[in-house]
Amino acid sequence: MATPEQTEAAPAAANSEPASHEARYNPAEIEARWQERWAAQPDLYAAEPASSARPKYYVLEMLPYPSGQLHMGHVRNYAIGDALARYMWMQGHNVLHPMGWDAFGLPAENAALKNNTPPREWTLANIAAMKRQMNRIGLSYDWRNEITTCLPDYYxxxxxxxxxxxxxxxxxxxxxxxxxxxxxxxxxxxxxxxxxxxxxxxxxxxxxxxxxxxxxxITNYAQELLDDLSKLEGWPEKVRTMQRNWIGRSEGARIDFELEDLESIPEEERSARRGGTAVLPAREGVKGGEVKITVFTTRIDTIYGATSLQLAPEHPLVKQMTVADPALDASVADLLEQQRRAREAGDVGAIQKHGVFTGHYAINPFNGERLPVWVANYILLDYGTGAIMSVPAHDERDYDFAQKYGLEIRVVILPRRTGEPADSGETESLLPFTDEDSLLINSGDFSTVGCHEAQRRMAAYAEEHGFGKATVTYRLKxxxxxxxxxxxxxxxxxxxxxxxxxxxxxxxxxxxxxxxxxxxxxxxxxxxxxxxxxxxxxxxxxxxxxxxxxxxDTFVDSSWYFYRYTDARNDRAPFDASTVAYWFPIDQYIGGVEHAILHLIYSRFWTRVMRDLGLVRNDEPVERLFTQGMVIRNGAKMSKSKGNVVSPDEMIARYGADSTRMYSLFAAPPDRDLDWQEDGVAGVSRFLGRVCRFAIKYAGRAKNGRAAGGDLSPASQALLRKLHQTIRKITEDFAGRWHFNTCIAAIMELVNTLTAAEPAINGGEVPDVVLTEILRSLTLLLAPFAPYLAFELWEQIGEQDNLLRSPWPEFDEALAREEQIEIPVQINGKLRSVIRLDADADEDTVRDAALADPRIAALIECKEVARIILVPRKLINIVVK
RNA sequence: GCCCGGAUGGCGAAAUCGGCAGACGCAGCGGACUUAAAAUCCGCAGCCUCGUAAGAGGCGUGGGGGUUCAAGUCCCCCUCCGGGCACCA
The missing domain is CATH 3.40.50.620 (HUPs)
Structure with a gap:
């Protein structure tokens, strides 16, 4: 059960005896003390100017909307960014790690309505509250460049x-x-x-x-935004794919179909024109009129299979037609009404296709045939030209529509098989047939040509004759x-x-x-x-x-805010160009995947505009992007309506900020969803307590400065080996896959090893210099994940320098190496024994040792050894018959 | 419908290049300390069978097939869960 008294009762006990080796780990007391000290050093996390000798590193977490309350998703996001920022400082970089507020937006107005508080007041109060929470968590922000988008100096x-x-x-x-x-x-x-x-x-x-x-x-930049996605190698493939789909480039052609001039239609044909389900053949004397319908198609190669044109209900031409035709006007109105009702019913995906024949025909410029012109609800006004040619045989949607209304279906492409088009009867079962690796039939001069070649030749033909053109269309608006x-x-x-x-x-x-x-x-x-x-x-x-x-739109604010962070108090320009040139692009951006298209595509656009204005030199704002997983609880995303919200404040009050943030990194790899379990936080807290007690217990011996060399006892060797293996593991992870969960597990293993070795440490087998190295390195390893405790221990072991600027420990490959290794011995792929050998034993030694192992010897007796597979330093597998 | 993730003990997870499946932690069980408890420390612990025991054997990474001396990992098929897109011509 919750024990809020624990955090209140404990400080007194710890204050009375802070350095006692039996002292209980008391995060409330340690964290309060360090918060006060950090608050007194406003430059603690300050980035250095561009003249800094350190290489620059810009790490950024997405700025929050100041709702007034941090949630666990924020904590996780910032814990990742903060670990990285601290690590990069220790690796000798000049780190820019800023924070700000996405402070415009509707919730402030809603709150104003509800509580009668002015939006500005409400927002600024929320910012103050959240800033307090962030500082309580111990995040290493350089607040000198804080931005608030609702203030005039920003907007x-x-x-x-x-x-x-x-x-x-x-x-x-x-x-x-x-x-x-x-x-x-x-x-x-x-x-x-x-x-x-x-x-x-x-x-x-x-x-x-x-x-x-x-x-x-933004459409001016559609092609560039698309092309440059391939350069964003530091972005998740998922986000790049989402942007690629959003931009939605498609290559095709525009074709003009002239509406038939009604005057030119011979008397005897008029009766055959009802219904609009049939294509009328080309006919001498029928002329195209002034009015053209332009369609966009990616499949111009199927144009001989077109059996109608379809217009979007909102198409301007439809309005012209309905003015002169009250019956049509009523039908189109009905169509729109049905559409509206279907959407209201909520089932947008299941809207049925509906259409109306307009009574008009348009002339196919390739063969003079006259196609009935329809209005259909599945045609979108704002994509392409808002009109299509309908080819039921070779398009699924057109096929559905044609089936419903009994329109003609004409096969004009067939699978490429032996080189000759197959019999058309056999193909009917395949309809709609859309494979582009096919050949044209019944297509005039283009018959027997392959689809892709036909697309090129037919677009060129259309352009030559002035009724069309190859075109690229984007979905992006x-x-x-x-x-x-x-x-x-x-x-x-x-x-x-x-x-x-x-x-x-x-x-x-x-x-x-x-x-x-x-x-x-x-x-x-x-x-x-x-x-x-x-x-x-x-x-x-x-x-x-x-x-x-x-x-x-508030997405304007967030499209360029990270540039302002480099020079946020500038009142003559949005930022200083040379400062931006130093810091950009952002080395690492961290946030939720929900911004994959909105914020991240607008930001890429804005950067290009600024580049073209001569303000920045980079094409892209962000070099590497990391999208963290959601925080869930009981199988669902935390939300008020599900009643499964855990408040960071409550966790911090109960277990401390170090435990809360460290758990958010320990419970799952950062890119996966995290299942919040409070018992897990308690476990991390227990672990930090063990670290704290161990370090403080031996802190006195660690004050003797640093030294190395000399012959090491086996106990010292074993401890240093584990230490350097841990350093290697964590260093490699920061550079690579960011599995902080296993990094923290590795530190736990190290501490388990250390406490198990206490008899040796106390028995004089581990000299003070070795113990010093261990305590220093352990503290440094902990610093990105549990900064409060790390600062506390750093001081307890007698270090004077700023922990955040102290060099990250180097791992020594020689010390990390195991002298003896265990090699599993398998017989027919099943584990039967394990042998212990020198790490550098040669193959013969390993083989002999395996065969000599009593268990193995007994098992292969009377059997024929067919084969021995030996994987150096890994395994030996004896195959017997 | 299409495109991405994911499925491993009672739970969160680990196994980075095809080589001891279950590291680390949670919950659990046994023990030490204590008048007692909390805290802490030590130990056990995938499942099943046999055995008083030490131990031995079998099964096991969503399901089915395959490749390989060896598969959580590679290939084919299928189920379920999560996310994105969804009449884009």
């Missing part, structure tokens, strides 16, 4: 960047369909829509609205950043009655976010209700102008 640079983008045409305004979350009462970017719902309100369906919005032209909210960066734009859209001049920055805003639940931008804010003079003509009242 003015958002505005400054926005103006630079506007000047270059990278920021633009247009009316468009946008995602609208009714809960947030604001617009969302595509990246913030999850399964048709809001990313913050999983049960709230996103609506489509037409609004004037500011966009950033421009980034809509306007939000109809109060708590964000004001967009620095003005609307002048005579000059139109006018940017705020740099000299007028920042456009301050006013404080006196009443937060209400009514829609529209809150800033629009403050006349003093809205009213302004036009900087160009001096006339009356109106301020933009939308604010920026």
């Amino acid at each position: 003015r640079w958002n505005q400054w960047f926005f103006l630079r983008m506007f000047e270059r045409g990278l920021a633009y305004r247009r009316k468009s369909k946008v995602n609208w979350c009714p809960q947030c009462a604001t617009v969302l970017a595509n990246e913030q829509v999850v399964n048709g719902c809001c990313w913050r309100h999983e049960d709230t369906l996103v609506e489509q609205r037409d609004l004037e919005q500011w966009f950033l032209r 421009d980034w809509g950043i306007s939000r109809q909210r109060y708590w964000g960066t004001p967009i620095p734009m003005l609307y002048c009655e005579s000059c139109g859209i006018v940017p705020v001049p740099d000299s007028d920055l920042p456009v301050l976010l006013p404080d006196n805003v009443e937060i209400t639940q009514q829609g529209g931008s809150p800033l629009g209700r403050i006349p003093e804010f809205v009213g302004a003079a036009c900087p160009q003509c001096g006339g009356k102008a109106r301020r933009e009242t939308d604010t920026m």
Whole structure:
């Protein structure tokens, strides 16, 4: 059971006798003392200037939203980053390890509504509380460069960047369909829509609205963002794949289909035109009209198999058609209504395909055939051209649709087999057949050509004849950043009655976010209700102008914050270019995988914009990215609704910060999900207690300084061997796979070895110089994981220097080597005995020893030895018949 | 549907290059210390069978097959769990 008294009662006992070797490990007392001392040294974790002789290392954890409470996911994230930062300092690097606050955003407005606290006040109070928690955990942040994105000295640079983008045409305004979350009462970017719902309100369906919005032209960089993914070798493959899919490049072609000129259709054909299920043959005299439908396809090679065109319901041409045709108008309205209802029912994935024939036909430019034009709900307006050619035989979706409405299905490609196309009857069972390793049939001059070659030749043919072109399309859309909210960066734009859209001049920055805003639940931008804010003079003509009242998406703040960390108090520029050039790119970025596309793709975009503005030299912001696993409990992610939340404060009060953070590293490898078990924290705490008691017990003998050499007793050799094996293991892990769980296990093994050797240590078999090396190294090894205890022991064993700047112990390969090793002996692959030999024994010696082993000898007696497999230093396997 | 992870004792996990499966820790059991408890320390501990015992043998890394002297690890098929994408033409 919980024993809160333990932490209160214990300090007194420890204070009375702090150095007693029987003293109980008392984290509350040790940690309180060191916190006070660290607080008195504001430069303790300060990065050195670019002139530093040490090589630079920039380690960064994703900045938190200041909700007011750290959760275990934060603790884990920061424990990983902090261990690395401390290790890198000890490895002699100049480490930049900053922290800040992603402080704009909707929760502050919600809190304002609920508690009647102004967003600014609420946010700053939360920041103070969380900063206190971070310091309590003992994280090594350089607070001199702290940033708070909701303060003008930060967000003015958002505005400054926005103006630079506007000047270059990278920021633009247009009316468009946008995602609208009714809960947030604001617009969302595509990246913030999850399964048709809001990313913050999983049960709230996103609506489509037409609004004037500011966009950033991220699509200008689509190809570069895609190409450079292959260079990000320090990123998890998973994240790169997610970004690749998000950018969604596809190669294909645009083709124009002319709508048939109704005037030119001969009288006798009119009756055959109902239904729209059949393709009408090419016919002399039928002409294309003025109106064209442009489709995008990746499979131009199947164009002879097209049997209809399909338009998105929101396609502009559909509107033109419905104006003249009330019956069609009703059908399309019905289509949209069905769509809306299906989404409301929540089953977005299971929406059925529906469509309506428009009564029009369009001419296939390759063969003059006339294809019925339909409207279908499975066509997306904002991908490609919002229109497709439907090839039921060779596309799954078109096949479903054609089956449902009885449209023609025409086979125009067949598997490549003996070189000759197979019989078409045999292929029908394969439909829809989409394999591109195939040959064309029934495709005019292109018949018998392979698909890939046909794609090239047909696109070239289309371009030659002026009705099409090879094209690349991306799924990535421009980034809509306007939000109809109060708590964000004001967009620095003005609307002048005579000059139109006018940017705020740099000299007028920042456009301050006013404080006196009443937060209400009514829609529209809150800033629009403050006349003093809205009213302004036009900087160009001096006339009356109106301020933009939308604010920026908060992902703008986090797209470049890590640059500001290098020079956060700069009031003339977002940062100093040469300082950034020194620190960038970030050597190691650590955070949750949930930001794989949103934050991390925006950041890559922003860095390229800054590069093109001449502000930075790096193409990528982040060299290596690490995504840690979630903290779960009882098989589910910690959340209030599941009632399985463990508060860091409670853990720290009960077991101390060292135990809490060390457990978060010990319970699982950092990239895997971690199952929180409180008993495990208690176990780590017990272990730290053993370390503490052991070190303090022998601290007196460790004050004799350092020395080495001389003949070592077997006991000393054994202890040093274990020590150097541990140093090797942990050093290699920091450089490689970061399995801190096994690093901590290795330290536990070392301590187990040490306590088991106490009789030898006390019996004079281990000289003080050896004991000194052991205690020093043990403390250094512990420092990245349990800094409070490490600082305490460092002082107890008489060291004067700053532990964080003391060199990481070097491992000595000769000391780490085992002199004797155990070799398992197998017979037919089954373990039968183990022999002990000198580590450098040659093969014959090993073989002879194995065969001479009494157990082995007995087992192979009367049997024929067929083969002996000997793996040096590993194993010997005797194969008998 | 497609793409990634993952599945190992009662539990969290380890085994880094195909070579002693279960390191380290939790929970458990036995013992020491104590008037007693807490704390601490020592020992046992994958499962099954045989044996009073020391010990011996068998089975065992989600399931089935394969490669190999040897497979948690490699190959093929399947099940379950977690995550991402999902009418992207």
